[in-house]
Amino acid sequence: MVKALRLRKNDKIGIISPSNPITEDLVPQFNKGIDFLKKLGFEVVVAKNALSITLGYSATPEEKAEDINAMFKDPSIKAIICSQGGATANICLSLLDWEAIKKNPKIFLGISDITVLLNAIYAETGLITFHGNDVMWGFGRELKPYDKQEFIDRFVNGKIGLINNSGERATIRGGTVEGKLLGGNLGCLLKLAGTTYFPNFEESILFLESYGFSPEGSYCNFVQLEQMGVFDKVKGIIVGYIYDEYADQRRVHMEDILEKATSKYHLPILKVNDFGHNCPNTVIPVGAKVKLNADEKTIEILEECITF
CATH class of the missing domain: 3.40.50.10740 (Murein tetrapeptidase LD-carboxypeptidase, N-terminal domain)
Incomplete structure (x- = not known):
């Protein structure tokens, strides 16, 4: 590292x-x-x-x-x-x-x-x-x-530990896991599919956000991740803010589709509003080890991300 x-x-x-x-x-x-x-x-x-x-x-x-x-x-x-x-x-x-x-x-x-x-x-x-x-x-x-x-x-301060909460969090599927953080925007991450630049998701925690949302598109993206073996490797998933101008009119949201798409994997899933488009943003260290407690709705950075 x-x-x-x-x-x-x-x-x-x-x-x-x-x-x-x-x-x-x-x-x-x-x-x-x-x-x-x-x-x-x-x-x-x-x-x-x-x-x-x-x-x-x-x-x-x-x-x-x-x-x-x-x-x-x-x-x-x-x-x-x-x-x-x-x-x-x-x-x-x-x-x-x-x-x-x-x-x-x-x-x-x-x-x-x-x-x-x-x-x-x-x-x-x-x-x-x-x-x-x-x-x-x-x-x-x-x-x-x-x-x-x-x-x-x-x-500047090199702070690790619990990531501060900027809004409501919700447990989609409970559980506590540790792993390295990988992910970002769902559609953009999949641009790396099939390339040598796609990261190894072994022992990782996947974090996702999206600008815009359609149930069909999200389901296809999750099926693609499954077909690539990503859900066999990850230990948990964090869903960030999903910018969707039609959110109030929808019966299902991205986290609902993800829950069903990963039902056989029993992965802890936490929904947060701490990163994404048109929302407050924390700073997420890609590649650093974190602890996800979906029951307590916490994300804890376990190792230093920068040096002094």
Whole structure:
């Protein structure tokens, strides 16, 4: 397992756009997110291609990889935060310098489509990565005190132990297990299916969230995970906030479908609202060992995620 150094005041944070680019109309919100980081006492360095739309809808695979590789190789950069998610984070994977990433461990933070990179980086290098707010839709919005404190606790203070609760939690299936955290956005995680970048889910706890929801789509995704043998390997599942504009009109929700899809596996399942789209976000260490107690509705980080 590889761990990054904690953040200190005046450290440099690099900003990259490995998925969707920052288009002209998004620049004001992007700058607001950068200002948030500066107010915390950090210097911000925007990557060379962060605003590139060479393909018309995105930077090229080469441009994305150039930024990621450069940020990891630059000794002055102590953390890398993604500007936003989107749809194209997987196009640069074959161009990444995995050896350089492993030799220069840094905090790597993102959400949504960045799930692809969080899990691929961990699978290829063993570096603990982090699922949490991005620059645009996290730090660029009106953050809750919860979000700010979780960022400081995890990256500056190196806090482990119980993950703070930002809202209602529900036991879907009881039980207590320990394992390494893997996952993120459900659809984006499955972009890695069939590739060498898909992580080994042996002895793991799967965490999932989704932007948008359809019963049919979710069921198909869960069947795919089963067919891939994931449910034979994982020890428990955490379901985060599921952004669904039609939630009030539905008879079933994602956790209901997951419960039925995994009924023969007897896996503990906990529903929380502590991570996802359009909600408060804790910082989840991808690859770190945690304890899930679905009966007590707690998630406890058991090992240090960064070094001092």
